[in-house]
Amino acid sequence: MSARFEKRAPQLRLKLEGWRSRLVLVLLAAGFALLAGRAFYLQALNTSFLQAKGEARYARTIELPASRGKVLDRNGHALAISTVVESICATPEELGEADERDLAALARALGMNAGEVRQKIARKDRQFVFLKRQISPEQAAKVMGLRVPGVFQQREFRRYYPAGEVMAHVVGFTGIEDNGQEGMELAAEARLAGVPGSRKVIRDRRGRIVEDAESLRPPRDGEPVTLALDQRLQFLAHKELKAAVEASRARAGSLVILDAKTGEVLALVNQPDYNPNNRATVTGRQTRNRSVTDLFEPGSTLKPFTVAAALDAGVVKSTTLIDTAPMKIGGWTINDSHPMGTLSVAQVIAKSSNIGTARIQLAMSAERVGTLYRELGFGVAPRTGFPGEAKGQLRPWEKWRPVEQATMSYGHGISVSLLQVARAYTVFANEGRLLPLSLLRQDSTPSDPAGASPPRGKPLFTPAATREVMRMMELATLDGGTAPRAQVPGYRVAGKTGTAHKPENGGYAEHKYVSSFVGLGPVSDPRLVVAVMLDEPQGVKYYGGDVGAPVFSTVMGQALRLMGVAPDAPATLNVLAPKESDPS
Amino acid sequence: MTRLSILLLLAVVACALGVVTSQHQSRKLFVELETEQAAAQKLATEWTQLQLEQGTWATHKRVEQVAVQRLGMHAPDAATTVVVAVEEAER
Numbered sequence: 001m002s003a004r005f006e007k008r009a010p011q012l013r014l015k016l017e018g019w020r021s022r023l024v025l026v027l028l029a030a031g032f033a034l035l036a037g038r039a040f041y042l043q044a045l046n047t048s049f050l051q052a053k054g055e056a057r058y059a060r061t062i063e064l065p066a067s068r069g070k071v072l073d074r075n076g077h078a079l080a081i082s083t084v085v086e087s088i089c090a091t092p093e094e095l096g097e098a099d100e101r102d103l104a105a106l107a108r109a110l111g112m113n114a115g116e117v118r119q120k121i122a123r124k125d126r127q128f129v130f131l132k133r134q135i136s137p138e139q140a141a142k143v144m145g146l147r148v149p150g151v152f153q154q155r156e157f158r159r160y161y162p163a164g165e166v167m168a169h170v171v172g173f174t175g176i177e178d179n180g181q182e183g184m185e186l187a188a189e190a191r192l193a194g195v196p197g198s199r200k201v202i203r204d205r206r207g208r209i210v211e212d213a214e215s216l217r218p219p220r221d222g223e224p225v226t227l228a229l230d231q232r233l234q235f236l237a238h239k240e241l242k243a244a245v246e247a248s249r250a251r252a253g254s255l256v257i258l259d260a261k262t263g264e265v266l267a268l269v270n271q272p273d274y275n276p277n278n279r280a281t282v283t284g285r286q287t288r289n290r291s292v293t294d295l296f297e298p299g300s301t302l303k304p305f306t307v308a309a310a311l312d313a314g315v316v317k318s319t320t321l322i323d324t325a326p327m328k329i330g331g332w333t334i335n336d337s338h339p340m341g342t343l344s345v346a347q348v349i350a351k352s353s354n355i356g357t358a359r360i361q362l363a364m365s366a367e368r369v370g371t372l373y374r375e376l377g378f379g380v381a382p383r384t385g386f387p388g389e390a391k392g393q394l395r396p397w398e399k400w401r402p403v404e405q406a407t408m409s410y411g412h413g414i415s416v417s418l419l420q421v422a423r424a425y426t427v428f429a430n431e432g433r434l435l436p437l438s439l440l441r442q443d444s445t446p447s448d449p450a451g452a453s454p455p456r457g458k459p460l461f462t463p464a465a466t467r468e469v470m471r472m473m474e475l476a477t478l479d480g481g482t483a484p485r486a487q488v489p490g491y492r493v494a495g496k497t498g499t500a501h502k503p504e505n506g507g508y509a510e511h512k513y514v515s516s517f518v519g520l521g522p523v524s525d526p527r528l529v530v531a532v533m534l535d536e537p538q539g540v541k542y543y544g545g546d547v548g549a550p551v552f553s554t555v556m557g558q559a560l561r562l563m564g565v566a567p568d569a570p571a572t573l574n575v576l577a578p579k580e581s582d583p584s
Numbered sequence: 585m586t587r588l589s590i591l592l593l594l595a596v597v598a599c600a601l602g603v604v605t606s607q608h609q610s611r612k613l614f615v616e617l618e619t620e621q622a623a624a625q626k627l628a629t630e631w632t633q634l635q636l637e638q639g640t641w642a643t644h645k646r647v648e649q650v651a652v653q654r655l656g657m658h659a660p661d662a663a664t665t666v667v668v669a670v671e672e673a674e675r
Contacts, residue, residue, distance in 0.1 A: 067632075077639070077642075078635055078636070081632055081635055081636050081639065082632070083629065083633050083636055084629045084632070137629070160636050162639030162643060163639070163643055164643070164645075166644075166645070204611075209614075210611045210614060210615065211610075211611065211614060232644065235643075235644035235645065236644075489661075490665075490667070558659070570667045570669060
């Protein structure tokens with residue numbers, strides 16, 4: 001027996017208790033079980049939390065900025081562009097620990113003084129303050145080059161308006177958060193605004209992006225918006241209106257140019273104006289787009305509509321004679337600026353007789369006239385999409401007193417915006433049909449003839465009546481009419497003056513006027529409607545024919561030349577007749 | 585049996601090294617791509633700034649100022665304009 005033990009290892013010769021080895025086995029098993037449990041806990045139960053923690057060490061979500069769409073004129077010239085600028089921000093706590101020298105250098109690079117910077121970071125509880133917003137990338141690079149702890153930059157977009165005050169009222173402007181606040185910037189916000197995207201990336205130890213983990217949302221840049229405006233006409237209109245407002249010392253003024261064939265707004269300017277690139281001192285008086293949002297009593301510019309309606313109703317003919325002796329209606333007396341005797345209907349327009357028009361108006365029913373005014377767009381918003389457009393005031397015809405019906409014929413007791421008047425005049429260029437207005441370019445392609453002709457309303461007048469009234473309005477611009485100064489060399493033009501007393505304290509102000517002129521050209525095939533309005537021109541000359549018509553003449557003449565419209569009255573120019581034997 | 589195991593071991597090592605190199609390559613290329621994209625971004629920014637500059641230089645106000653003041657130009661008036669009438673048939 002003992003010999004057998006001898007052959008074995010010496011340790012085994014020890015006779016140990018059996019439980020000891022079992023204890024070791026159990027302890028080892030317990031150890032492994034603990035490890036397995038822990039592993040299970042980490043891997044299966046707590047996995048998402050841990051993975052997120054791990055990812056946070058190397059993955060970052062980056063905001064991808066999207067740029068705002070451009071605003072273009074009808075020929076593709078930029079009217080509003082967004083460009084990248086940097087904003088310098090800081091965490092007050094960290095920057096507060098920076099020493100004096102760093103802070104002074106930082107302030108210098110920002111173009112501020114150290115006190116201002118101190119003030120901005122005074123509130124330690126805030127995580128984030130802007131030190132300076134919207135500086136050029138070059139300046140930002142200099143600031144960041146200082147490597148002051150707690151200072152970082154943030155990319156932003158800033159909107160610039162190259163055409164400045166010339167386009168200001170139509171284009172509008174954006175706020176500091178790059179959202180539209182006025183004008184088309186606001187009206188077309190949905191199309192212009194970009195949607196920022198984001199993506200998840202993996203960064204290495206040095207902060208470089210080494211891998212795209214996933215693209216969460218691609219950024220979507222804003223779409224460009226093409227306006228109907230023509231920059232050349234807009235500039236022309238702006239220059240002439242500004243000169244006229246200054247010369248007549250008027251409080252304000254507006255000018256609208258419409259395409260007589262499509263209803264597109266080719267130019268729309270107002271005085272006073274403002275520079276949208278620098279709005280520190282801008283007031284509401286300057287930003288208001290008066291021709292769209294402000295109402296005025298249009299005066300005699302409404303007379304042609306009464307006459308056209310009367311011609312259609314068969315109440316008068318253009319040769320019918322009308323007595324213009326002062327007339328009394330319900331205790332009111334209607335007067336002319338000077339006695340005119342007996343006039344033909346054509347002369348009533350050419351010489352602008354209030355009494356004559358009132359008589360014609362009263363020969364028609366209130367229902368006919370009231371419906372007509374509404375159909376011409378008075379008292380109805382023009383629906384151009386422009387923010388804050390005025391509807392105008394037109395009382396329902398059922399409630400009219402006879403005197404109201406009479407005064408409305410020469411544009412008192414009704415108020416409209418200049419844009420509405422200009423639009424109403426499109427009936428004379430379109431055989432009696434009113435065109436819808438558009439501030440956006442109407443795109444028509446040759447392959448889509450249906451889209452080439454703009455939608456037209458129902459005819460309000462017969463073509464014959466509009467032609468006759470056009471002829472009467474042309475007489476108004478000839479010698480003997482109210483506005484010979486509206487004439488344009490080389491072109492036949494037609495138009496109507498308006499000089500209205502301003503309503504004040506329930507009555508009419510004695511010496512405050514709104515002078516206007518609305519006209520079309522060239523008469524043989526009207527291409528443009530130009531409407532001018534001057535608010536309270538000072539001085540001895542305040543009639544529409546004296547202050548509005550010259551502006552109309554210059555603007556219409558130059559606009560037709562810019563558009564390359566062939567003169568239809570070349571007799572007033574030097575004409576070179578074509579050679580008899582032209583080889584071509 | 586042993587020989588096969590060694591062979592497979594070598595293959596596994598080779599594959600592992602391959603994965604490492606290709607990962608390295610892809611990261612290198614990605615960094616390059618990022619650099620190029622940043623450059624493209626920078627160029628796009630510059631483009632909008634140039635457009636803006638062009639728009640500012642080319643405003644009608646400035647063009648007119650230069651034309652009138654520096655070049656002494658003016659728009660021709662009716663007296664100095666000659667209109668060449670075109671016969672109807674030629675249109």
